Amino acid sequence: MSLFVKDTQEPTVRSRSLRHNLFRRMQDNTDASERTLISPLTLQRPVSRTLYWLVFILLALFTVVSLGPVYWMFSGGLKTSSEIFQTPPTFWPVHAQWSNYVQAWQVMGLLLYFTNTLLLALGAVILQILVSATAAYALSKLQPAGKDVIQFCFFCTLMVPPVAYLVPQFVNISNLPFINVSLVNSWSGVLLPEAANAFNILILKSFFDGIPAELSEAARLDGANSWQLFLRIIIPLSRPALAVVTIFTVVATWKDFLWPLLVLSDSNVQSLMVALYHESQPNAGLPFNYFIAGLVMASVPPILLFLLFQRQIIRGINLTGLKG
Template sequence: MTALDQAPRTRTTARTTVPRRPGPLADTDRGILSVSDTRRRSVRVTARLTHTVLLVSLILVGLGPILWLAKSAITPTQDTLREPLALWPNGVDWSNLAEAWTRTDIDKFFLNTVIVAVGVWVVQVVVATTAGYALSVLRPRYGKIVSGLVLATLFVPSIVLLVPLYLTIVQPPLLGQSLINTFWAVWLPAGANAFNVLLVTRFFDSLPREVFEAARMDGAGPYRLFWSIVLPMSKPIIGVVSVFAVIGAWKDFLWPMLVLKNPDLQPLSVRLPQLQQFIELDVFLAALAISTVIPIVLFIIFQRLFLNGAGMGGAVKG
């Protein structure tokens, strides 16, 4: 073969190996400002200044109240009333924290809050996962009707259900004994959360059906399928439901106040506002600061447990 016959092939090979220069449409990371705009000093300075102002504004709006509470917790009452935004004009009073811890019995009410939050978390996770498994994986004949009824409950205002729910707790069916002043009065109603059920159902709908069919062919029954296959694949959605459950139980005020009338059983969200009229302002703010810091620290410690987890982790073994 002559050199002329090989030349086109050589040119073709060289043409395919040379990388193409990206055109103007190949830049997938392009934002509001183009590359030519960002090269201009005035545009670049304006964009950075705008980003800085927005970041500072978000910090002030999001962290401003928490930072002010932390500052006021160690500030005397008179300084807080006279100059609420000043940074300790007459010094720092660290004794507010110790007095708030001893006078308000935060440790006892914090334990009550943890008990309420853990119970609500367990009930909501159990109800949401089992209901979502039944509606999405088992798929009963009237599953769509049940899903529609569950969805319809989201349109009913919670305040409308307050009186019937309270009467049910006072005279629960089949038990014959009131649940008032028991933690069950907070735990059991928390399980009736239609949002969590629909959220978990939609997540189960996205799971691969091939894994379920393979497990059934290997002889796995409904309970084994739920425990060994579905739950290990559901770590992300369980983490989301866990965060919603813990945060909702921690900040809930109205329902625990109605069903937990005994002060020894009340959580922080209920007991601290009742103690406000009996203690000084600086001690009360210190108690609020302590009750705010505790859940933040716990969430930072256990955030991986709540949020991490691979969707297919543990479902299939090689």
């Protein structure tokens, strides 16, 4: 039965066959995009193989160097405060203090801040997917008047540093125009200003542009309207791009610091990064090794998120590009 009209109305054989062929074509394109850049035949050449391993060794060295601060942080969470500042530094703790993590979790009350940050990340994902996907769909498939101008304005906003509009943005949420409501010390004040993300809109629009127009036309032959086309065709085909946007949104929300610091002064609604900043102040009286242990625990979720979904991230980036 048709997905878009009454149950008694059968889709045409031609439109069903066309949709099936187009779905299969997009799957073939997805498989082709995951092929390696260097063919096995090319690697059989001595020069190509030498260059390949040279690049590999350089990347491995840069990776080790970039992981140095991360290792210092993780090992510092197992040291005493005096050993952290010891000169010369120890490569590994003399006596590993695994209890530092338990003490840091209890003393700093990290359960509350982890929960707050998770809820903020969930709200950010819902808002950004809702706003970005619908805006990208309108620009890509509905072809509104002035589409090129709107897209150019989106690109222009990417050129403006976020700090430049920090003050006017804070003034707006302090006293919302027309309704005179303050969003300070509420999660709405953190989430709403970031709901429309130009980068996510352009990423999704670029992906939507790659969906064949014939697929939309076949759905319209079955009586689908624009909203049904968006939910039944565009969204299911865009899962790789939506996965990338979701992961980027979660990581960005998790590590966001400056804006939540300005908006959330109540400790009961603060995010994890803001709470760690307040705990690092000298008047907080927190041992430095507990603070480092707290940083380690705050770093684990985004690292695990990337390790678990790195294939989806790379695949989505390969399938998505910014086209004019």
